[in-house]
Amino acid sequence: MSIKLENINCTYMPKTPFEKAALYDINIEIEKGEFVGIIGHTGSGKSTLLQHFNGLIMPDKKSTGKVYIDGELLTKKNVRDLRKKVGYVFQYPEYQLFEETVYKDIAFGLKKLKLSEQEEYEAIHNAAEIVGISDDLLERSVYDLSGGQKRRVAIAGVIVMNPDYLILDEPAAGLDPAGKDEILTFAKRLRDERGTAVVLVSHSMEDIAQISDRVIVMNEGRIVMDGKPSYVFAQKKELNDIGLSVPEITSLFCRLNEQYPWISKEVYTVQDAVNVMKKLLSGGAVK
Amino acid sequence: MKVSFGQYVPGNSIFHRADPRTKILWTVTMMVLLLLVDSFVGYAVAAVFVVAAIIISRINIKLILKSLRTITFLIIFTMILNLLFYNGQTLLFKFWIFDVYLEGVLFSLKMIIRIILLISATSLLTFTTTSVMLTDGLEKLMKPLTYIGFPAHDISMMMSIALRFIPTFSEETDRIIKAQSARGADFDSPKFIEKVKSFIPILIPLFIGAFRRAEELATAMEAKCYRGGNSRTRFRVLKFSSADLFILIFTLLFLAFVIFEKSGWLAI
Ligand SMILES: Nc1ncnc2c1ncn2[C@@H]1O[C@H](COP(=O)(O)OP(=O)(O)OP(=O)(O)O)[C@@H](O)[C@H]1O
Ligand SMILES: [Mg+2]
Numbered sequence: 058m059s060i061k062l063e064n065i066n067c068t069y070m071p072k073t074p075f076e077k078a079a080l081y082d083i084n085i086e087i088e089k090g091e092f093v094g095i096i097g098h099t100g101s102g103k104s105t106l107l108q109h110f111n112g113l114i115m116p117d118k119k120s121t122g123k124v125y126i127d128g129e130l131l132t133k134k135n136v137r138d139l140r141k142k143v144g145y146v147f148q149y150p151e152y153q154l155f156e157e158t159v160y161k162d163i164a165f166g167l168k169k170l171k172l173s174e175q176e177e178y179e180a181i182h183n184a185a186e187i188v189g190i191s192d193d194l195l196e197r198s199v200y201d202l203s204g205g206q207k208r209r210v211a212i213a214g215v216i217v218m219n220p221d222y223l224i225l226d227e228p229a230a231g232l233d234p235a236g237k238d239e240i241l242t243f244a245k246r247l248r249d250e251r252g253t254a255v256v257l258v259s260h261s262m263e264d265i266a267q268i269s270d271r272v273i274v275m276n277e278g279r280i281v282m283d284g285k286p287s288y289v290f291a292q293k294k295e296l297n298d299i300g301l302s303v304p305e306i307t308s309l310f311c312r313l314n315e316q317y318p319w320i321s322k323e324v325y326t327v328q329d330a331v332n333v334m335k336k337l338l339s340g341g342a343v344k
Numbered sequence: 345m346k347v348s349f350g351q352y353v354p355g356n357s358i359f360h361r362a363d364p365r366t367k368i369l370w371t372v373t374m375m376v377l378l379l380l381v382d383s384f385v386g387y388a389v390a391a392v393f394v395v396a397a398i399i400i401s402r403i404n405i406k407l408i409l410k411s412l413r414t415i416t417f418l419i420i421f422t423m424i425l426n427l428l429f430y431n432g433q434t435l436l437f438k439f440w441i442f443d444v445y446l447e448g449v450l451f452s453l454k455m456i457i458r459i460i461l462l463i464s465a466t467s468l469l470t471f472t473t474t475s476v477m478l479t480d481g482l483e484k485l486m487k488p489l490t491y492i493g494f495p496a497h498d499i500s501m502m503m504s505i506a507l508r509f510i511p512t513f514s515e516e517t518d519r520i521i522k523a524q525s526a527r528g529a530d531f532d533s534p535k536f537i538e539k540v541k542s543f544i545p546i547l548i549p550l551f552i553g554a555f556r557r558a559e560e561l562a563t564a565m566e567a568k569c570y571r572g573g574n575s576r577t578r579f580r581v582l583k584f585s586s587a588d589l590f591i592l593i594f595t596l597l598f599l600a601f602v603i604f605e606k607s608g609w610l611a612i
Contacts, residue, residue: 074353074404113522137530145526153523155548165545166528200552214527 058089060110060143060222060254061125067105067114067278079105080278087256089221092248094265094286095258097275098300103258104148106275107224110256111143112136127221144220148227150211151204159185159202160195163214170218184217187243205236212240216247222254223247229259237261241268262304266290266325274301290325306330352474359401359472362587364481367469370595374465377602378458386605387457393598394465400594403471411467412460419456426452475507484582497572509557513550520549 067080079102087093087110097103108114109124112131116122124131126139147153156162163181172180185195188209194202199210208228216223225244229237241264247253259265265272265286272289274282276299282289290296290303293311302308307325310333314322320337324330354360359367374394381390398408428439432447470478483500490496524545525531531542 072406074407108522111526113526140526141528145523147519147523147526150523152553153520153527153545153549155545155552165524169528169530218528 058127058221059086059125060127061086062106062109063123063125064120065106065109065116065122065124066120067102067109067116069105078278080109083109083280085273085280085283087222087254089254090248090252091254092245092268092270093254093256093273094269094271095256095273095275096260096262096265096301101275101299102278103275104226105278107145107226107256107258110222110224111140111145113145141218142220143222143224144215144218145224146212146215146226146228148230150215150228151207154199154207154211154214157198158196159190159199159210162199162210163195163217165214166218180217180219181213184213187216187247188213189239189243205232208232208236208240219251220253222256225255225257227258227260229261229264237264244268262290262302263306263326266304266307267327274299286325287323291323351470353403353407353471355402355472357400357402357472358587358590359397359403359468361585362472362591363582363584364473364477365485365582366584366588366591367473368478368481368485370591371466371469373595373599375462377598378462378465380602380606381458382454383605384454386602387454387461389601389605390461390598391457393594393601394461397468397594398464401468401472403468407471408464408467412463415459415463419459422455422459423452426455476504479504479507480578480582497576505561512557513554516553517546517550520546 062083062085065080065083067078069075069077069079083106095103095106105114109116111126112124115131115133115136116124126142129135129139131139154162156165160181163184164177167177167180181195182192185192190206190209190213194206199207202210212225212228223244225240228240228244232240241257244255244257245268248255257265257269269286272282272284272286273280274289274296281299282292282295290307293303293307296303303311304325306327306329307322310320310324310330311322313320321333324333378390381387398405427444427448428442430445430448430451431443432445434446436444436446436449438444473481479500482503483496486494486496486499521531529542529545531539533539533542
């Protein structure tokens, strides 16, 4: 069970003076249950890549590019069905809300599934609970909510469909730290409880290092690194060269490591740092 | 975002450098003159002028052809109507209840050439002028009207804001359509009512976005102490240059030709 992209190239507005190549030769596979973080400079093609995962952008018919969802080749015909497996949360999803009440807006996607009233009710309450929307908000107008609450409603409208893959394009942009943490936490919870594969774009290296099992680095339309956070964030110089950085805590331990070589620099999260410090303080020098 | 008819193409040709007022003048003159020209010789010469203008403007001929493609329907429609309903003397053949005359064929041919030349000549204006320059030019041209109370500055400001936001809204529409289809919206249901209903999830966010943008823009203009037209100086000062002289002479040449042709010496 996976989403697989083969030889994907993408050019916006081809054959015009505004032609813009956004992706080159992309080959990746996202397995069910993975938590994938995608990082890359602004304009590196992250959003363009994500839109291939559920057929919002289809590979050019003349090219050799192909997308497989759970082994099935994505075509114009089956895209509507296959898309149900892939939930997609856009950058700033709060601007797509339109129903009178929060409840109705979350229910929008469910309408096509022809559920019984009871099933629908349960699915909606469940989704609202996961994103942290309390029951008393459900009958409110979507336009009376705060930005952060709107964002959650929009995300609930996607996860209510119970997708096998959840794609989040900068879900935490513009939120306060607590709001951001909550979004990351429930993404993680969905993965752990339901086995949903999560693909998350973020500009925060700390978040990516902390939450993902696998990190994909994009630069100018190409995938330049793909591996465990410890593999990617060990390449400080390469990341700096393409306008990215390592988590602050990694920088700190790299600096310490220069002066005190026995302190490990393989520290990517606060938890790693705590472990290293504990060992140091209890006397056993690491490395 | 798709390239729509006559979208600005950056460049540095004579046409790009010329004052927008000169180009508006060129466009209006071409429109009038092309409607006056009435013979095949006239069209041939007009075509030479238009093609020369396209070459001078360095706009890729493919782009012009593309903008012509959007009016294919109009062209075909005009042609068929003229073929079927034009009454002349030389009957070519009968088609069902219609008579097709040689004069009709010639006339519809002329119409087509006329439309193609018109579109090609006038699209140069929007291909080589940014919307900001265009509205600046219009404002300057409308300036004399301010003496009788016509709000030239406000009109041109409204126009430039409207033009400025066309691409923004087209992008936004694109985004919302994608976002809603990712949530399971279905835009090509065969049933009419369903189809109309399916636009609600696009229109509402689009309108709300438009109002939000308008409010933000108003606040931003207020914050920058925008106070309408009086005594505002400009970042871009329009002035008459050699490029303008060139286009003016070019237009005058064509005008001279049309007068010459119309006076009957070339009648065919
Ligand atoms: N609809 C579009 N039309 C034309 N060009 C586009 C369009 N969308 C994106 N691009 C271009 O494609 C490139 C990749 O854009 P993309 O949105 O995928 O970047 P991104 O990595 O998501 O950036 P960000 O971090 O700012 O969201 C950019 O250079 C952008 O200008
Ligand atoms: Mg993006």
